[in-house]
Amino acid sequence: MISMNVERNKLAVVGLGIAGIAAVKNLTEVGFDFGFSDFPYAAGDNEVPLRPAEVQAFLESYAHHFNIKSRFQLNTRVTAVHRVGNKWHLILKRKEGNQEEQAFDRLVVCTGLFQTPREPHVEGLDQFEGKVFNTQTYKKPDNVEGKRVLIVGLGATATDIARGLVGIAKEIYISHRHGCLVLPYGKANDICFPSLRKQHENANPEWGLGNAPSLPHKLPILGDGFYDLLLSGIVTLVPGLKQIHQSHVELTDGKNLEVDVIIFAIGYDRSYSLLGPYDPSRNMPQAWKDAPGSMGRPLPRLYQGIFSLDFPDSLAYSEHVGSTLSATINGDTASMALAQVWLGNSKLPSDEEMAISADKQNKMATDLANKGGVYDPALVDSLEWSLWADKVAGFGIQERLGYGWKAWWLRFTDPSLYKTLLDGKFLPQVYRLFDEGKRPPWKDARESLVKANELG
Known part of the structure; x- marks a missing residue:
């Protein structure tokens, strides 16, 4: 049942990535006012993976179809958030430089996973005479044409960069320490199947993929021909980076590699600094801080990865849920559940029960961090969350x-x-x-x- 008479309905969504756009749509359709699953890809777009331009085109058509573009405030940065009475006051900075303040009844944070690139800590980095990039400063392959390129890190971004360098860079290397599961598109659910494990065990031992961490320690890579690049020798996997010299790097196996360009693709960290005193990670347990796999990352304390324990009726997050391998589905389903709670069609448990649930999630993340790492500190128990969302959102x-x-x-x-x-x-x-x-x-x-x- 859709109710168009929503109390305290003026709402702000901070962030207009996939999760943010889905949140705007899902909350608009049930009556919230703003200052994906029901929209198919265009006919003929059944081949995967979708390229960046195709994803952008889909998101633009999605926003146009549901008539939500008018609710977007583009070229606007939220520089601060304050709580004044029962309102959320956002300080906005426009592209032109002018600043203004707007008040909202509710706030949904969708600022994404990829906020702060992790800083590399490698001996000799300051001595390197070639070019050094991270995944934010590296923009296009033209900058490295004809060069010997070393990509540090083995994840989705690293393999995307490597594919983009084919035919442009002279040599392409990817340095990694722990390996990664490489899945063919459309087979994400096979991650638990022995066949894929066997595939990695039978891979070239020099690639170092045999002992790849499993979920939830590290996300797999959706291959898109990545194996073919390895088999052909176009891309070479090498061991971890030990030390950097003026014109070459030393690997953990003692070998030296002459390179002209180093691109660090070692991941990102979330940041909750925008929320100030309402930062959901402000009271991280000491056990998390001490865990080897925590790596200094913030651990949020939220109910079901969505609701603030301070203000569950007005402050929420819609990009923390990792119930599937699809960020699109995760953001969409999370905001559908959120909409039904704030609409009043579904109820939250008591404050005490929500705190117990959040502490349970924190302990799960800490246990994983003590056993070798966790790909996202905010991850949820997939089965438990799916059952909860099914009931709350009404799937x-x-x-x-x-x-x-x-x-x-x-x-x-x-x-x-x-x-x-x-x-x-x-x-x-x-x-x-x-x-x-x-x-x-x-x-x-x-x-x-x-x-x-x-x-x-």
Whole structure:
């Protein structure tokens, strides 16, 4: 049921990435005022992966289709957030340099994972005579044409950069210490399957992929032909970086490598500094700080990775949930759940219960950090979170995949859809299939889901 009479409905979303745009749409459709799953990719765009230009085109068409562009304030930086009475006051700095203050009833923070590039700490870095970039300062491959390039770090960004250098750089190396699972597109759920583990075990031992960390210690890479680049020798995996000299680097295996350019792709850290005294990571447990895998990163204390424990009725985050390998789905489902809570269709537990849940998440992250690392300190228990969101947002998926009457009814009335849900690809359209009286369903969700599965 959609209610258009929302109390305290003036809302600000800080950040206009995928999670931010989805939050604007999902909160707008239930009646909130602002100062993805129900919108398909264009026909013919079934080949994956989507390139950056295609993703941008999709997001622009998404915003146009749902008529939310007028709610965006572009070229505007939020420089500070203050709590005044029961309002959130945002200090905004425009592109032209002028500054203003606006007040909102509620605030959703969607500033993303990729805020602060991690600083490299390698002996001799200041002696290197070549060019040094990080993933924010490196803009285009023209800067390294004909050069010998060393990329430090093995993750999605590192492999994207390597692919972009093919045919441009003279030599391409990727230095890593712990390896990474490399998955083919469309097979993300196979991460737990022995076949993929076997694939890494049979890889060239010199690549160092055999002992790749598993989830949730490190996110896998979606390959897009990356293995082919390794097999062809176009990209070479080398051990970790030990020391940097004027024109070469020393690796942990003692070998030297002549390079002209070093690109550090060693990850990012979140920052909650914008929230000041309401920073959800301000009271991190000492056990987290002492854990080897914490690496000085902030650990937020939130309910279900979304709700502030200080002001759960007016301060939330919509990009912390890692229930799937898709950031698009995660941000979309989180903001759908958030909308139903703030709308009043679903209730939060007591303050004490929310605190216990947040502490449990913090302990899970700390335990992982003590066992070798955690890819995101804010990660949630995927199964537990999915069950919670299904009920709170009103997805209606779980009841149709179990043994209750809704599952039997779907199996009897629509066996094709039932089989698709059980055996097909778990795509975003699933979250808009059923009407449970909460988040709005999408009338074309079934057709779109079946078509996408038929395309393979």
